[in-house]
Amino acid sequence: MTTVANLLARKQLLLERLQENPGPHERDEIERLLAQIDTALGLLDQTGPGETGDE
Numbered sequence: 001m002t003t004v005a006n007l008l009a010r011k012q013l014l015l016e017r018l019q020e021n022p023g024p025h026e027r028d029e030i031e032r033l034l035a036q037i038d039t040a041l042g043l044l045d046q047t048g049p050g051e052t053g054d055e
Contacts, residue, residue: 004044011037 001009014030014037022030 004041007037007041007044011041 011034014034018027018030
């Protein structure tokens with residue numbers, strides 16, 4: 001599974017957990033994790049396909 005696919009799968013699971021009306025502390029944690037995933041996806045999108053960003 002690619003990094004992007006893994007991140008998207010994790011995001012989907014977290015979004016499903018939000019649909020279950022978690023308590024406020026769990027909701028905060030889920031939203032924090034979603035923000036991290038969105039940041040990671042954004043960074044991967046900036047590097048583009050086939051680029052590592054290590055140059």
